[in-house]
Structures are given as C-alpha cells and as structure tokens.
Amino acid sequence: MGSLVIENVKKAFGPVEVLKGINLEVTDGEFVVFVGPSGCGKSTLLRVIAGLEDSTSGRVVIDGADVSATPPAKRGIAMVFQTYALYPHLTVKNNMGLGLKQAGTPAPEIERRIGIASSMLSLEPYLERRPAELSGGQRQRVAIGRAVVREPKLFLFDEPLSNLDAALRVNTRLEIAQLHRRLKATMIYVTHDQVEAMTLADKIVVLNAGKIEQIGGPMELYNSPANEFVAGFIGSPK
Ligand code: ADP
Ligand code: MG
Numbered sequence: 001m002g003s004l005v006i007e008n009v010k011k012a013f014g015p016v017e018v019l020k021g022i023n024l025e026v027t028d029g030e031f032v033v034f035v036g037p038s039g040c041g042k043s044t045l046l047r048v049i050a051g052l053e054d055s056t057s058g059r060v061v062i063d064g065a066d067v068s069a070t071p072p073a074k075r076g077i078a079m080v081f082q083t084y085a086l087y088p089h090l091t092v093k094n095n096m097g098l099g100l101k102q103a104g105t106p107a108p109e110i111e112r113r114i115g116i117a118s119s120m121l122s123l124e125p126y127l128e129r130r131p132a133e134l135s136g137g138q139r140q141r142v143a144i145g146r147a148v149v150r151e152p153k154l155f156l157f158d159e160p161l162s163n164l165d166a167a168l169r170v171n172t173r174l175e176i177a178q179l180h181r182r183l184k185a186t187m188i189y190v191t192h193d194q195v196e197a198m199t200l201a202d203k204i205v206v207l208n209a210g211k212i213e214q215i216g217g218p219m220e221l222y223n224s225p226a227n228e229f230v231a232g233f234i235g236s237p238k
Contacts, residue, residue, distance in 0.1 A: 001028055001063065001153050002028040002029065002062075002063065002153040002154055002185060002186035003025075003026060003027055003028045003062070003063055003064070003186070004024075004025070004026040004049065004060070004061070004062055004154060004186065004188070005024070005025050005026075005059075005060075005061040006022050006023060006024040006025075006045075006049070006058070006059075006060055006061075007023060007058050007059040007060075007061065008021050008022070008023055008057065008058040008059075009021070009022040009023075009045070009048055009055045009057070009058035009059070009060065010022075010055060010056045010057045010058055011041075011044055011045075011048060011053065011055050011056050012056045017056075017210060018041045018044050018210050019041050019044055019045055019048070019055070019210045020209075020210040020211050021058070021211070022045060022058070022210075022211075022212060023212070024205060024212070024215070026186060026188065026203075027186075028186055029184050029185065029186055030186055030187075030202050030203060031177075031180050031186075031187045031189065031200055031201055031202045031203075032186075032187070032188050032189070032201065032202065032203045032204075032205060033188075033189045033190075033191060033196070033197040033200055033201035033203070033204050033205065034046070034188065034189070034190045034191075034205045034207055035190075035191055035192065035193075035194065035197040035204055035205070035206055035207070035233070035234075036192065036206060036207035036208055036213075036233070037192060037208070037233075038192055040207045040208050040209055040210065041207055041209075041210045042158075042190040042192075042207055043158055043159075043190060045207070046079070046156050046158050046188065046190055048060065049077070049154070049156060049188065050072055050075065050077050050079050050156055051067065051070060051071060051072035051075050051077070052072055052079075055068070062075060062076060062077075062153060062154065063076075063153060073103070075154075076152050076153035076154060077152050077153070077154045077155075077156060078146075078147035078148075078150045078152035078154075078155055078156070079147070079155075079156040079157075079158065080140075080143050080144055080147050080155070080156070080157045080158070080160050081143065081158050081160070082158055082159040082160060082162045082163055083163065084131070084139045084140055084142070084143040084163075085143065086131040086139060086142060086143060086146075087131075088130065088131050088132060089130070090130070091127065091128050091129060091130055092118075092123060092126050092127050092128070092129055092130075092131075092134070092142050092145075093114055093118075093127040093128065095131070095142055095146055096114050096117065096118070096142065096145050096146045096149050097110045097114055097149065098146075099146065099149075099150055100113065100149060100150065110149070113148075113149040113151070114127070114145075114149055116148075116149075117145040117148040117149045118145060120145075120148065120179065120182065121141045121142075121144060121145045121148070121175065121179075122141070123138070123141055123142060123145055126138060126142075135168075136163055136164050136165075136168060137164055137168040137171065137172055140160055140161075140163075140164065140172055141172070141175070143160075144160070144175075144176070144179070148179070148183070152185070153185070153186065154185070154186050154187075154188065155185055155186070155187040155188070156187075156188050156189075156190075157176070157187065157188070157189040157190060158190045159190055159191055159192070160172070160176070160189075161173060161191070161193075161196065162191075173196060173199065173200065176189075176200065177199075177200055180200075189201075194233065194234060197218070197234075198218045198222070198234070199218075201217070201218055202217065203215060203216065203217060204216060204217070204218055204221055204234075206221065206229070206230050206233060206234070208229055213226060213227060213229050213230050214226040214227070214230045218234075221234045222234055222235070
C-alpha cells in the first residue's frame with residue numbers, strides 16, 4: 001500500500017522541456033523529499049504524480065498499477081499545498097470532510113475520521129471555526145487533516161511550510177514527521193529548504209533543471225555528493 005514508480009517521465013510546456021526523463025522508485029512507507037532550486041520542476045513532478053498535470057511521456061505506477069490515465073481523485077493520493085487551499089466559507093470540520101462527502105462516504109464514517117485526524121493534529125478546539133479565524137499554522141494543519149481523513153496511499157506535500165514564520169515552520173515540520181511515524185504512510189515532500197530535506201527525509205531526490213542529480217539518504221548525500229551541484233546545495237547553510 002503506497003509504493004510508487006516513476007518511469008522516464010518527461011513533461012514539456014510548449015517548446016520548453018521541464019522534466020527531462022525522471023526515473024524513481026519509492027517504497028511503501030518511505031518519506032521522500034524532492035529538493036532543488038526554484039523552477040527546477042519539483043511542483044510539476046508532484047502534479048504529474050497526482051494527475052493534476054499529464055506527462056508528455058513516461059509512466060506513473062502506484063502499487064503496481066499504471067495510473068497515467070487515472071483521474072486524480074482515483075489515484076489514492078492526497079496533496080497539501082503551500083497556500084492551504086481551504087474553502088473560506090466552510091468550517092474546519094466541513095473543509096476536512098468535504099472530499100469524503102463528495103465521494104459518498106457515510107456521515108458517521110466521516111465523523112470518525114475527522115475525530116481521529118483532529119486529535120492527531122490538535123484541531124479539536126477549532127472544528128467549528130472558519131479559516132479566517134485561524135493562524136497560518138492552524139490553517140496548514142487543517143489542510144493536512146483534510147489529507148489524513150482521505151486515508152491516501154500517498155501523501156504529496158508541496159512546500160507546505162513556505163508561508164509560515166520560522167517558529168511555526170519548525171513546529172509544523174515536527175508534526176508532519178510525527179504523522180509519518182504514526183500513519184506509516186508513504187510521503188513525498190517538496191521543498192527548496194535544505195534543513196527540511198535533511199531532517200525529514202529517508203531519501204532525498206536532488207533535482208536540477210528537470211533532471212535528477214542524485215538520490216540518496218541525507219548522510220549519504222552530505223558525505224558523498226555526486227557532483228558540485230549536490231555538494232553546493234546540500235552543504236550550503238540556509
Ligand atoms: P519548482 O516547483 O521546482 O519551483 P515548477 O515545477 O513550478 O518548479 O516549474 C518548472 C518550470 O516549468 C518553470 O520554468 C515554470 O515556469 C514552468 N511551468 C510550470 N508550470 C507551467 C505551466 N502551466 N505552463 C508553462 N510553464 C510552466
Ligand atoms: Mg514549486
């Protein structure tokens with residue numbers, strides 16, 4: 001439950017090739033971080049995995065099944081965005097439950113899952129509030145909770161901490177790490193922040209201009225960078 005294979009994925013926008021043949025294997029339960037400079041294709045790769053963007057060629061395989069032609073809602077994936085993407089007019093509870101409701105999940109089951117997720121993310125006091133009545137950190141926890149209730153095979157995070165101030169970034173990062181330990185789910189996490197990559201990842205994928213420069217554990221990349229680019233990126237302090 002939750003393995004991913006990316007086979008020679010290429011993506012062009014018009015004449016511009018943004019992903020130039022990505023190959024990657026993620027095993028069930030792994031925490032994989034995509035790291036690389038702004039514009040290198042991290043979000044595009046995540047969106048191709050989620051099905052929000054079609055690849056120009058190549059395959060995306062989840063748990064052994066080619067999902068390249070499967071719509072996003074049927075891929076068993078939940079995505080968390082930098083900007084939270086919450087509905088302003090809905091309460092926290094209804095933001096978390098909406099996707100399940102639309103999928104036809106019975107109300108008591110939705111309640112049960114919201115109960116578990118809101119407890120995990122310390123959101124119980126805020127269930128009846130609207131997003132405008134929450135801090136940035138709380139909003140991002142709601143967005144994470146909305147992903148958790150869907151019980152996805154794969155969690156995708158696109159720079160989830162980028163809009164938070166420094167203290168909240170650390171807190172929320174620790175919560176995501178704890179969530180990973182508890183759920184034992186596969187998580188793919190995009191960041192341009194070396195500290196986030198080094199502290200969260202089982203495996204880091206270093207991207208540069210649409211290609212993978214190196215894949216390895218944090219210490220492996222730190223101690224044995226494949227080239228100057230990786231050395232500069234992983235080694236340079238924030
Ligand atoms: P990252 O997330 O690593 O910052 P992106 O995946 O967002 O990078 O973007 C990679 C490149 O693809 C950038 O040059 C960006 O301008 C371009 N790009 C992304 N989405 C589109 C789009 N929908 N149409 C045209 N170009 C795009
Ligand atoms: Mg991006």
